[in-house]
Amino acid sequence: MTSEATLAEAERQAALLAALLLPRSPAALPPGWAALPGRGAAPAAGLQAYRGNAAAHAARALADAYPVFAQLVGDETVAALAWRLWCSQPPVRGDLGGWGEGLAGLVASLPELAEEAYLPDMARLEWCVHQSARAADAAPAPEGVLGLGLLASQAPKELRLQFTPGLALLASRFPVVSIWRAHQPATETDNTDRFAAARLALAEGRGEAALVCRSGCRVQVDELSASDAAFTGALLAGHSLGRALAGQPPEDFTAWLVRALQAGWLQAVQPHVPGDTPS
Structure with missing residues (x-):
């Protein structure tokens, strides 16, 4: 041509x-x-x-x-x-x-x-869910590579937490988690009013923080308290564990860690390298 x-x-x-x-x-x-x-x-x-x-x-x-x-x-x-x-x-x-x-x-x-007014945040939450479903799978970690032992041997300021691919946090002034859950497919044995909690939360003007994480082929949306959301957000921003604990501490770090492990949020505990990410 x-x-x-x-x-x-x-x-x-x-x-x-x-x-x-x-x-x-x-x-x-x-x-x-x-x-x-x-x-x-x-x-x-x-x-x-x-x-x-x-x-x-x-x-x-x-x-x-x-x-x-x-x-x-x-x-x-x-x-x-x-x-x-x-x-x-x-x-x-x-x-x-x-x-x-x-x-x-x-x-x-x-x-x-x-x-x-809640529609933009609902769209933001659903985009997080959509992207989490499309995220690459985390590479399988050999036994012991998770690095939990570092929590006992290293100072928090020397550590950072690595989250699984596709994990996202959305803090909203609207009850986005309650609304999202209310619109999920009901099971055959579910005879409850699935929209009651969302209606009540909207009437009360309650805000919610959503943590989106994929477990296998299923994307889960969990609600976090304000303090746990602020702490998680600091970690997602790349701050060291020490800085996140000092600036935005969770309600109970041990409880947060157990939940993170059980829900599959956490991929690894790694040494924090100053200069690579915020300290």
């Missing part, structure tokens, strides 16, 4: 992309489309088919990544948000599973959704 033909093809593809992402009617064409070499007049029906296909992919990808959010707002709202997000932040990779992170920011910017 000659350089002129290559340039013409690149211009044609750029024009097609611009047409697909125009937030106007499906028949709208970008300036200069018809003048592209070998293109002629673009059929509006063909462009609309392209757009319809893109919109369907966008809505499906967003619903897959944000299933609780979709339950909260409905399929039509998800589809509308998906198309707006697709137009403003189109995917840059072929894997649509990695697209959609900007939903929380989009929702927060829309006055028509302002009354449901």
